[in-house]
Amino acid sequence: MSPAINLQEPRPTAAVETPPCVIPGTYLFDGTLALKGYALNKMCYSFNEAANRAAFLADEEGYCARFGLNDEQRDAVRRRDVLALLEAGGNVYYLAKFTGIFGLGVQDIGAQQTGMSVEAFRAKLQAAAV
Amino acid sequence: MARLVGAVCTSHIPAIGHALARELENDAYWLPFFTGYPPAREWLTAADPDVAIVVYNDHGLNFFLDKMPTFAVGAAREYRNADEGWGLPTAPPYRGDPELSWHIIESLMNQEFDVTSCQEMLVDHAFTVPLALLWPGRSRPGLRTVPVCLNTIQHPLPSPMRCFKLGRAIGRAVASYPQDLRAVVIGTGGLSHQLDGQRAGFINREFDLMCLEKIVSDPLTLARYTIRDLVLLAGTQGVEIISWLVARGALDEHVTRVHSHYHIPVSNTAAGLMVLENAA
Numbered sequence: 213m214s215p216a217i218n219l220q221e222p223r224p225t226a227a228v229e230t231p232p233c234v235i236p237g238t239y240l241f242d243g244t245l246a247l248k249g250y251a252l253n254k255m256c257y258s259f260n261e262a263a264n265r266a267a268f269l270a271d272e273e274g275y276c277a278r279f280g281l282n283d284e285q286r287d288a289v290r291r292r293d294v295l296a297l298l299e300a301g302g303n304v305y306y307l308a309k310f311t312g313i314f315g316l317g318v319q320d321i322g323a324q325q326t327g328m329s330v331e332a333f334r335a336k337l338q339a340a341a342v
Numbered sequence: 343m344a345r346l347v348g349a350v351c352t353s354h355i356p357a358i359g360h361a362l363a364r365e366l367e368n369d370a371y372w373l374p375f376f377t378g379y380p381p382a383r384e385w386l387t388a389a390d391p392d393v394a395i396v397v398y399n400d401h402g403l404n405f406f407l408d409k410m411p412t413f414a415v416g417a418a419r420e421y422r423n424a425d426e427g428w429g430l431p432t433a434p435p436y437r438g439d440p441e442l443s444w445h446i447i448e449s450l451m452n453q454e455f456d457v458t459s460c461q462e463m464l465v466d467h468a469f470t471v472p473l474a475l476l477w478p479g480r481s482r483p484g485l486r487t488v489p490v491c492l493n494t495i496q497h498p499l500p501s502p503m504r505c506f507k508l509g510r511a512i513g514r515a516v517a518s519y520p521q522d523l524r525a526v527v528i529g530t531g532g533l534s535h536q537l538d539g540q541r542a543g544f545i546n547r548e549f550d551l552m553c554l555e556k557i558v559s560d561p562l563t564l565a566r567y568t569i570r571d572l573v574l575l576a577g578t579q580g581v582e583i584i585s586w587l588v589a590r591g592a593l594d595e596h597v598t599r600v601h602s603h604y605h606i607p608v609s610n611t612a613a614g615l616m617v618l619e620n621a622a
Contacts, residue, residue: 235574237541242497246407257406259427295540304538304578305401305495312428317357318610322542333543340545341606 239298249301252289255279256306265313294321344442344519347389347526348600348619349589350382350476351557354398354468354530354582357609359430362474378603378615379475385600385617386476391526393439393486395446395512397588398468398530399494401426404460410496411458413508415450416489417443421465433470439486442519446488449515455508465489468582472530490588494531494581499569505584506565509591516592529589531582533604534575535611544577545612550604553583557616558599561590579611586616596621 239245246253255276258264268275276286288296292314297307304321311321323333358375361367367376403426405411417440423433447459469489477485490512493499500508509527516525533553536544553576556563565587572581590597600617607613 235541235570237539238536238573238578239539240497240570240573240578241495246496250407253407257402260403260425262425265427294538298538303402303407303495308537309402309427317428318537322537322610325538325540325542336543337545337607337610340547340612 239304241303245301245303247301249285249303251280251282252285252297252300252302253306255281256302256310259309259313268313292316294325344516344521344523344525346513346516346592346620347391347524348385348617349527349529349593350386350472351529351586351589351614351616351618352382352472352475353532353608353611353613353615354471355608355611355613356426356428356430356467356471358475359467359471362471362478363431375605375608375613378605378613381601382476382615382617383478383481386482386526389526389619390482390524391485392523393442393488393525394473394528395488395490395516395525395592396465396469396472396528396530397490397492397509397585398465398472399492399582399585401466401468402495403466404464405491405493405495407496410493411491412493412500413455414458414460414463414491415443415447416463416465416487416491417447417459418461418463421463421469421487421489423466423470424464426466430467433474436465436469436473436487437485439488442486442521442523442525443488445519446512446515449518450508450511453511453514455511463489463491468530472528476528492584492588494579494584497569499581500584501569502567502572502584502587503565506561506587506591509588509593512588513592527589527592529585529587531585532576532580533583533612533614534577534580536577537579537610539578541577543610545606546575546577546580547606547612549575550612550614553586554602554604554614554616557586557590558597558618561587590618593618594620598622
């Protein structure tokens with residue numbers, strides 16, 4: 213009789229099923245958001261190139277249409293509303309390339325998302341030092 | 343035989359690149375951050391590595407969501423930087439070491455790390471800013487690089503434990519490389535910060551300080567956190583500390599802290615620096 217081959221899987225080190233992650237005010241960019249935001253993120257990824265940034269500025273609606281953005285995404289783009297863009301499936305790394313077109317850095321969008329002035333947002337960061 | 347001279351872990355915030363480009367090192371805002379770096383540079387000058395293995399995360403310059411490798415290793419003769427869309431000046435190309443890259447890729451695959459090999463790979467600020475900080479003005483001529491890119495965009499991300507083990511495998515890969523060279527592992531990113539959502543601006547000093555202790559003496563404690571824990575405790579982008587775990591994993595069990603520095607804030611981020619070498 214040949215010896216039995218042990219095909220038993222090693223015990224996983226973490227739970228196989230992970231519970232949904234709910235952290236207030238936080239967008240965990242999972243498969244659901246990736247699917248929802250694909251067109252929007254693809255458009256924002258195109259803004260790595262200066263020519264594409266110029267093309268967007270020349271014809272925003274046409275540029276959004278070219279990438280197949282839905283109404284929710286187009287509306288959020290029109291309003292430069294970062295929270296709405298996140299809700300619509302945007303990922304902040306790609307969105308930064310969009311907001312960069314208007315000279316908005318991470319502190320500007322931090323202020324926008326938290327409903328603070330940029331000065332107040334900066335002060336909040338400084339306050340984390342102590 | 344190849345030898346690891348140690349590891350340097352540092353934040354890679356784009357604003358640092360802007361500050362370097364505008365020569366703001368002595369500006370009141372920047373001075374407390376930049377004062378942390380001369381000891382790291384001095385250590386690197388003395389250790390004189392031939393190759394820097396740079397463990398970092400791409401922010402949407404090279405990789406898009408169409409194809410998102412969990413672990414990608416560069417295997418090119420040179421690595422170009424490019425426009426990231428928000429105004430950081432583009433750095434000149436960095437030299438690669440394709441022979442060492444392929445050795446690392448072969449070794450990692452043999453150790454059951456199924457990495458993506460990249461013969462063309464744009465490197466973003468997470469690669470260029472730390473190198474500019476550590477070797478200002480390319481002060482180590484001929485330095486060769488091996489980029490190791492971790493996915494921190496598309497969840498699920500690799501677990502901290504998996505990243506620590508990747509580091510161990512990189513350490514073994516370097517130790518088995520027959521050429522006589524000195525390599526340093528550089529882990530970039532962190533510490534706590536969050537760019538997105540109503541929680542933007544989140545910084546956790548207490549957690550960061552704990553990480554700066556544990557990365558030296560007890561990295562497994564950090565490796566046991568889940569990504570979700572890290573998002574909660576260090577912010578959505580604070581998960582970048584997984585690059586530090588790769589760098590730490592490449593070293594021996596016992597290490598000596600050569601230098602560390604911590605400063606809040608740089609832009610939206612708590613900035614950290616750590617220089618480690620294997621204990622004698």
